[in-house]
Amino acid sequence: MGFHDVRFPASLSFGSVGGPERRTEIVTLSNGAEERSTPWAHSRRRFDAGMGMRSLDDLAALIGFFEARAGQLHGFRWKDWSDWKSCLPSDRVGPPDQPLGAGDGARTDFQLLKTYRSGGESYARPITKPVAGTVRVAVGGDERAEGVHFTVDALTGVVSFAVAPGLGAPVTAGYEFDVPVRFDTDRIEASVASFSAGEIPSVPVIEVRE
Template identity: 20%
Template sequence: MGEFIEERLSVQVDYGADFSEEYAVKISASENGNEYRSLLHPFPKMRCDISYEMRKGQWVIDNVLDLYHRCLGRFAGFRVRNTADYSSNAYKGVPTALDQPMQLVSAGVYQLQKLYGAAGKPTITTGRPVRTVFKPVAGTVLVAIGGVALPSAQWAVDTITGRITLAANKTDTIVGITKAAQAVIDVGTNTFLVGESVVISGVAGMTQINGLRALITAKPDATHITVAINSTAFSTYTSGGTVQTQPVAGEAVTAGFEFDIPCRFDSDLSGITFTTFDVMSAGGIEIIELLNP
């Protein structure tokens, strides 16, 4: 971990630039040819070799040389957008709130991450590889609990660390639920708001509603909320139950996002050349991913 500049290196690289992904695998061989392989960690690590050819000299200075100096060469990190892998939805798809599971950090706090390898296909015993997403792109993050997208008022994202913090839990005891196309729940005087996502648990009688999550669509009065759950075919409510905003045990907490990869320079800028008057090229720029920026 060290210094980091929250700035993205220009993506206007030239054809011929390349990137690679690697894993930390230690391999030992015996005299009879047997291999012994150990996986040090399951995190992919990106390397790039990029070039900016035939650009205005001032452009190279402003977009490459200046960042290199501000980072003190290999010392500090910066953001890089891998144009082949920047989305939680496959590699380049439009993000949805259901794309990736998040890792629980502490109560109400989650870390963005991306799992690799198609779901449902065979994996090794350690499971699918995962990239911790520290640098989500502002304005692209979506969050869901239990398959229901959360309104932005119910969570916040830190685009420097990639952590999601859910709003403080709101919870109330249920004293009645109607059978209706949109169930009306009596919770007494409450602070719930229209548009908030809530989950129901612990209900007796109308047990089919337990574990269901939905958005609040209306507040008919000070003690009732209407939710987007069709309860017309459910059993009659008898007693008990709780309604709350934060997840209950077993609810999936997921997210979608675009992301940058934290990197640092892994070479000196020795390939800057003047090609013609006021035209410069910068080639052979090596960049490596920071796993813990």
């Protein structure tokens, strides 16, 4: 098993169905009350790469991608069109978008995070597959230059500074990102509806936990 650092064709994933999944364990007590807990610290995303009526070239591209990944064997990048950048869909990525932590004068590595908030609650999601060339980082509100002040590991989402941010200095970042996934099937069933079109009803894809 390995991870291929290549993105599933974005033109084929556009229009796909999917999103986050949680696992909640619910125990109903004798008095009817519930106790709820979860073994998962983080959500897991599922998608369906199946295609309705598309060109035969599109089908060939999907089958070629599937074969190159050896079915479920190798992971790959997936663009989640509903959630693919650090800001709102209508906004442009900027260095203040997401807090990564605060400097202590010694720490040089910071994990990219995306925080989801509703009411008084929040969830910080680790971002492990940033899109190369899109990461913008600031320390104390001042933007830093990639390749000069910091580097980004595109396979882990870790930002590494050449010089540790000072004590209490807020570290923030903006970026585009992909989801690490694999096919959740070892079989593709395609139907050729005409000489110029065909369809693949369902190709499940699931997020890879790293």
